[in-house]
Amino acid sequence: MKKFSYSALVVALLLPATAVLAQQKMGDMKPMDSAMKPSAESKVTHKATGVVKKVDSKTGVVTLAHEAVNSMNWPPMTMGFMVNDKMLLDKLPVGKKVNFEFMQDAKGYVFTSVQ
Numbered sequence: 198m199k200k201f202s203y204s205a206l207v208v209a210l211l212l213p214a215t216a217v218l219a220q221q222k223m224g225d226m227k228p229m230d231s232a233m234k235p236s237a238e239s240k241v242t243h244k245a246t247g248v249v250k251k252v253d254s255k256t257g258v259v260t261l262a263h264e265a266v267n268s269m270n271w272p273p274m275t276m277g278f279m280v281n282d283k284m285l286l287d288k289l290p291v292g293k294k295v296n297f298e299f300m301q302d303a304k305g306y307v308f309t310s311v312q
Contacts, residue, residue, distance in 0.1 A: 240301075243268045247263030248261065249289045254286050257281070258278065258280065261278060261297070278299055279304060279307045285308065295311050295312065296312040298310045
């Protein structure tokens with residue numbers, strides 16, 4: 198019974214110290230809303246190659262199965278990119294392999310040019 202009492206006392210004494218340490222570490226963190234906003238570095242244009250899988254002219258989104266994007270440290274994947282310049286959509290027939298450029302803005306990844 199004494200072992201249990203000593204163990205309970207030790208735990209009771211250590212809990213407040215653990216909470217104080219956790220609060221100190223949390224104070225060092227950046228606010229989450231600023232961490233989610235793209236930084237000046239994210240305004241960089243990235244180059245990639247991919248195959249057009251879908252073009253949605255209503256929403257202005259093109260879906261591409263792209264190869265690895267080294268500048269973003271991305272593996273190959275299929276994803277949608279917003280297209281601000283709707284004239285680019287005409288250059289993106291489904292099934293075509295394209296070299297393209299994109300950048301990140303506050304809304305997501307934006308397709309900027311195609312070759």
